[in-house]
Amino acid sequence: MTSNRLPLRPLEFLVLAVLEDEPLHGYGMVQRIESLTGGVVRVRPGDLYRVLYRLEKRGLLEPSPKDGHDRRSYYGLTALGRRVLREEAEVLRRVVAGVGVTKKASPA
Amino acid sequence: MNPRRVWIRALLALYPESFRKVHGPDLIEMYSSLEVGLLGASWDLLQNAFRVRLEDAIDHTRPSCPLPPREHSTGLLDGLAQDVKGSLRVLRSRPAFSAVFVATLALGIGANTAIFSVVNWVVLRPLGFADPDDVVRVWWRPDSFNQRILVFFQERGSSFSGLSGYSGWGFTLVGEGEPEELSGAVVSTNHFSVLGVRPLLGRGFAPEEGEPGRTDVCVLSEGLWRRRFGAERGVLGRRIRLAGAGRTSCAVVGVVADAEATLDAFGPRQAFLPLERAVDLEKDESWFLSVVARLKPGVSLEAANAEVKELSRLVRETMYPRTSAEDILSARVERLQDAIVGTEVKGQLLLLAVAVALVLLSACFNLAALLLARYGERECEIAVRSALGAGRGRVLRQLLTESTLLGLAGGVLGAGLAAATSRSLASLLPPELPRTEGLAADANVLLFALGLSVAAAVAFGLLPSLRASSKSGTLALRRGAASGGPNGQRLHRGLVAFEIASCLVLLTAAGLVLDSFLRLSRTDPGFDAESALVAAVSAPDGAYPEAVQKRELHQALLQSLASIPGVDEVGSIHILPLDSSNWDFPLFPEGSVLLPSERPPRANFRVVSPGYFRAMGIPLLEGRELTGADREESSPVGMVNASFARAIFPGESAVGKQVRLFRPDGQSFEIVGVVKDVRQHGLALEPRAEMYRPFEQWSLGRNEIVLRASVDPASLAPSVRRAVAAVDPNLPIVRLSPMSEIVAGSLATSRFVTLLLAAFAALALVLAAVGVYGVASSIAISRRREIGIRMALGSTSSSVLRRMILSGMVPVLPGLLAGLIGSRAVSQILLTLVPNLRPWPPAGVLLVASFLSAVALLACYMPARKSSRVDPMTVLRLD
Numbered sequence: 001m002t003s004n005r006l007p008l009r010p011l012e013f014l015v016l017a018v019l020e021d022e023p024l025h026g027y028g029m030v031q032r033i034e035s036l037t038g039g040v041v042r043v044r045p046g047d048l049y050r051v052l053y054r055l056e057k058r059g060l061l062e063p064s065p066k067d068g069h070d071r072r073s074y075y076g077l078t079a080l081g082r083r084v085l086r087e088e089a090e091v092l093r094r095v096v097a098g099v100g101v102t103k104k105a106s107p108a
Numbered sequence: 109m110n111p112r113r114v115w116i117r118a119l120l121a122l123y124p125e126s127f128r129k130v131h132g133p134d135l136i137e138m139y140s141s142l143e144v145g146l147l148g149a150s151w152d153l154l155q156n157a158f159r160v161r162l163e164d165a166i167d168h169t170r171p172s173c174p175l176p177p178r179e180h181s182t183g184l185l186d187g188l189a190q191d192v193k194g195s196l197r198v199l200r201s202r203p204a205f206s207a208v209f210v211a212t213l214a215l216g217i218g219a220n221t222a223i224f225s226v227v228n229w230v231v232l233r234p235l236g237f238a239d240p241d242d243v244v245r246v247w248w249r250p251d252s253f254n255q256r257i258l259v260f261f262q263e264r265g266s267s268f269s270g271l272s273g274y275s276g277w278g279f280t281l282v283g284e285g286e287p288e289e290l291s292g293a294v295v296s297t298n299h300f301s302v303l304g305v306r307p308l309l310g311r312g313f314a315p316e317e318g319e320p321g322r323t324d325v326c327v328l329s330e331g332l333w334r335r336r337f338g339a340e341r342g343v344l345g346r347r348i349r350l351a352g353a354g355r356t357s358c359a360v361v362g363v364v365a366d367a368e369a370t371l372d373a374f375g376p377r378q379a380f381l382p383l384e385r386a387v388d389l390e391k392d393e394s395w396f397l398s399v400v401a402r403l404k405p406g407v408s409l410e411a412a413n414a415e416v417k418e419l420s421r422l423v424r425e426t427m428y429p430r431t432s433a434e435d436i437l438s439a440r441v442e443r444l445q446d447a448i449v450g451t452e453v454k455g456q457l458l459l460l461a462v463a464v465a466l467v468l469l470s471a472c473f474n475l476a477a478l479l480l481a482r483y484g485e486r487e488c489e490i491a492v493r494s495a496l497g498a499g500r501g502r503v504l505r506q507l508l509t510e511s512t513l514l515g516l517a518g519g520v521l522g523a524g525l526a527a528a529t530s531r532s533l534a535s536l537l538p539p540e541l542p543r544t545e546g547l548a549a550d551a552n553v554l555l556f557a558l559g560l561s562v563a564a565a566v567a568f569g570l571l572p573s574l575r576a577s578s579k580s581g582t583l584a585l586r587r588g589a590a591s592g593g594p595n596g597q598r599l600h601r602g603l604v605a606f607e608i609a610s611c612l613v614l615l616t617a618a619g620l621v622l623d624s625f626l627r628l629s630r631t632d633p634g635f636d637a638e639s640a641l642v643a644a645v646s647a648p649d650g651a652y653p654e655a656v657q658k659r660e661l662h663q664a665l666l667q668s669l670a671s672i673p674g675v676d677e678v679g680s681i682h683i684l685p686l687d688s689s690n691w692d693f694p695l696f697p698e699g700s701v702l703l704p705s706e707r708p709p710r711a712n713f714r715v716v717s718p719g720y721f722r723a724m725g726i727p728l729l730e731g732r733e734l735t736g737a738d739r740e741e742s743s744p745v746g747m748v749n750a751s752f753a754r755a756i757f758p759g760e761s762a763v764g765k766q767v768r769l770f771r772p773d774g775q776s777f778e779i780v781g782v783v784k785d786v787r788q789h790g791l792a793l794e795p796r797a798e799m800y801r802p803f804e805q806w807s808l809g810r811n812e813i814v815l816r817a818s819v820d821p822a823s824l825a826p827s828v829r830r831a832v833a834a835v836d837p838n839l840p841i842v843r844l845s846p847m848s849e850i851v852a853g854s855l856a857t858s859r860f861v862t863l864l865l866a867a868f869a870a871l872a873l874v875l876a877a878v879g880v881y882g883v884a885s886s887i888a889i890s891r892r893r894e895i896g897i898r899m900a901l902g903s904t905s906s907s908v909l910r911r912m913i914l915s916g917m918v919p920v921l922p923g924l925l926a927g928l929i930g931s932r933a934v935s936q937i938l939l940t941l942v943p944n945l946r947p948w949p950p951a952g953v954l955l956v957a958s959f960l961s962a963v964a965l966l967a968c969y970m971p972a973r974k975s976s977r978v979d980p981m982t983v984l985r986l987d
Contacts, residue, residue: 046156049131
């Protein structure tokens with residue numbers, strides 16, 4: 001079934017990527033995406049929650065139990081989400097390996 | 109409360125509730141804490157609210173949408189295998205659809221393949237000779253070479269490696285069990301070497317076997333050898349009796365393959381005898397030879413044509429000064445293959461091929477409409493494929509693979525159908541059609557069926573696939589109903605308009621041909637075929653060698669047959685009307701003077717018994733009939749037909765005139781009576797001038813005896829056999845059939861063409877009706893909601909009915925117009941192919957067009973009535 005979810009849109013991939021290690025809330029995701037991409041990608045909240053809404057409907061992530069009295073919702077990957085993330089990362093790795101710029105930049 | 113929060117909360121109202129409930133608080137929280145301008149936040153929320161709703165809407169329209177398999181776009185072959193696998197799965201998932209589809213296609217392709225197999229066998233199959241393209245027929249006047257001209261051509265013709273003269277000849281094989289009539293030929297002794305025939309057994313003729321007194325040898329065809337001589341090699345050297353050949357017996361010297369025994373349109377000859385060399389060429393009167401020849405390698409038809417014209421000019425200068433300019437102009441060579449299968453046969457077969465192709469095209473268009481609707485149902489699958497990144501080309505390829513698979517399935521089944529029915533098809537073919545023996549499907553036919561199925565797949569698959577795979581098409585599919593939205597309906601209507609047009613063309617063509625056939629079969633042949641029975645009796649040469657013996661035998665036969673109870677009149681003639689053979693002689697009427705360059709008139713020549721005209725019901729117009737008193741020793745007399753009297757003695761009575769045959773000083777006879785014309789060469793052809801001489805004054809071994817009976821003629825057969833056996837038990841009866849059957853047989857080709865065309869037209873009519881029905885019902889479905897509203901707003905069901913019928917009939921009018929133009933053109937072509945055809949009759953075509961419209965109207969009425977009968981509330985609730 002995972003194959004049916006591919007390919008992911010860029011923002012979907014990023015969301016799944018930052019959730020790989022631990023569940024996060026929305027604000028946390030925005031911050032992690034920003035640091036992960038070196039400040040290149042700044043996610044607007046509207047876009048983020050639209051993607052969360054979609055990924056949840058597709059069963060790739062789920063609300064995660066929150067700790068203590070935090071009112072914000074946390075989201076984590078489902079098993080399916082984790083597999084989709086891995087497959088997509090593999091695809092991207094292959095793509096990246098084939099791009100000229102990276103080849104040139106790498107030592108000969 | 110913070111006004112910024114209030115504003116954001118208000119914007120959140122644009123999101124669906126399910127989204128708002130889960131994510132609303134978080135979004136408000138984030139936008140409160142983030143350093144984002146209010147304008148930017150508003151835009152972000154606004155467009156995302158729209159996008160969430162859009163995505164929800166798409167998901168909602170196809171909640172159970174199956175996701176297509178992931179595309180690995182690797183090599184072309186991998187892609188193809190994947191396409192085929194995917195297509196097979198799709199086709200298997202809809203067995204009823206696939207079955208109807210394939211069956212329709214199989215019928216269409218089967219019919220086309222069957223017709224093509226005839227075209228292939230008759231027209232395209234090369235002759236059985238080596239280098240068949242170099243084998244030509246040499247024409248000069250039709251069938252009228254004599255040995256003197258043949259020898260001249262053989263000596264002077266530099267374009268030919270050899271020329272052979274032949275004449276078709278009927279023999280009767282006797283003394284080998286049941287006597288059998290054979291279609292044979294007398295040929296030049298070099299015949300087989302000219303045509304490059306290697307006998308299967310023995311040899312061809314040696315040059316000395318053409319010398320007078322040494323011609324008692326024969327070559328048999330393989331078919332005859334297998335059938336009558338058990339394929340024994342020992343047949344070589346055996347003497348057999350061929351009655352009608354003018355030899356008491358012949359030694360078999362060779363056997364040739366059937367394919368190499370073909371000379372002309374009359375099929376393979378079964379026995380060949382050598383042509384006896386004329387001792388004195390200058391006096392040779394054997395004006396009955398046809399000539400076949402082999403071109404030297406590299407000599408073109410044009411060069412040979414030019415030489416033949418030059419040679420015939422020399423013939424006039426050195427031998428026959430009466431040769432006319434037309435004779436010289438008419439001299440030409442033609443590939444034997446083209447000579448055997450004339451333009452008329454080719455034209456008629458082409459006509460049928462085009463007709464059946466139109467039927468297939470109509471079927472393909474109906475299938476295209478079916479696919480349009482089918483792709484409409486698969487809209488979501490196609491949309492998802494596109495959404496997941498399958499390019500247009502990829503989707504198109506998938507859809508075309510599906511239609512090609514359907515096409516191939518139809519093709520295989522159709523070819524199988526054609527092969528299975530080829531035997532019954534062969535039995536349907538008219539006997540006059542040349543080269544039909546052994547009709548079978550070969551590799552060409554298989555290739556044709558394959559090519560046709562791929563072509564058909566493109567014809568029915570390409571347009572719907574293009575539409576379904578296009579972006580706008582996807583949108584249209586999403587919007588529209590089964591037939592794929594307004595664009596789809598336009599396409600659908602275009603297809604149906606074409607079906608209507610081709611149906612009208614076919615109906616007109618079938619109508620014209622049927623009209624011609626019906627008028628032909630009602631044509632007065634000039635004789636009364638009802639209650640007449642024909643028995644052809646052939647006297648073996650050896651048994652009745654002398655003219656007087658032949659006459660006595662003939663006399664005895666007539667008397668014996670006349671004594672059969674129920675027989676009123678008995679007469680005989682040596683070539684029946686409507687027979688394919690003919691005798692025609694040049695004649696010199698009394699008192700006429702011919703210029704040396706003028707050709708004498710010619711007229712058909714027949715030998716009859718005195719009772720013939722009464723037995724055939726041919727009325728006497730003037731003078732008297734021949735009687736038993738016109739005997740060998742009395743003065744020579746004869747009768748002529750009305751055409752003869754008009755043409756040869758215009759403005760005066762022919763009775764009492766003298767006519768000389770062959771030469772100005774040839775033997776003469778006196779015309780004693782004039783009879784009504786009969787159609788000698790086919791019901792479609794005008795009667796020719798004809799002369800009749802009594803058999804007492806012109807003895808022949810073979811005669812067709814006509815009996816006029818007051819009982820059913822077919823019931824007389826046993827008594828006829830007994831009566832003939834009473835005269836001589838060894839006399840073969842080579843034909844025994846009612847005259848009405850012979851008349852019907854002469855119409856076999858017309859009947860065949862008419863039947864097939866009518867069948868194809870009927871198929872086209874059904875297909876067009878189905879097409880119109882399809883358009884009307886898809887309109888009815890797509891406008892169901894509109895109809896519901898109209899009716900809820902007070903439209904009467906009859907006004908809805910009218911509206912629906914009108915929109916269903918939209919494609920019919922342009923189709924009819926195109927069909928009218930097309931049928932006009934087709935009738936022009938038909939005029940050259942079908943005998944006796946009436947030109948395009950506007951009234952008749954309008955009648956056909958209105959009939960077609962009525963059928964179309966009915967096809968529209970059914971779905972329209974259904975949709976005008978429904979309860980508006982049911983319809984509205986459905987959506």
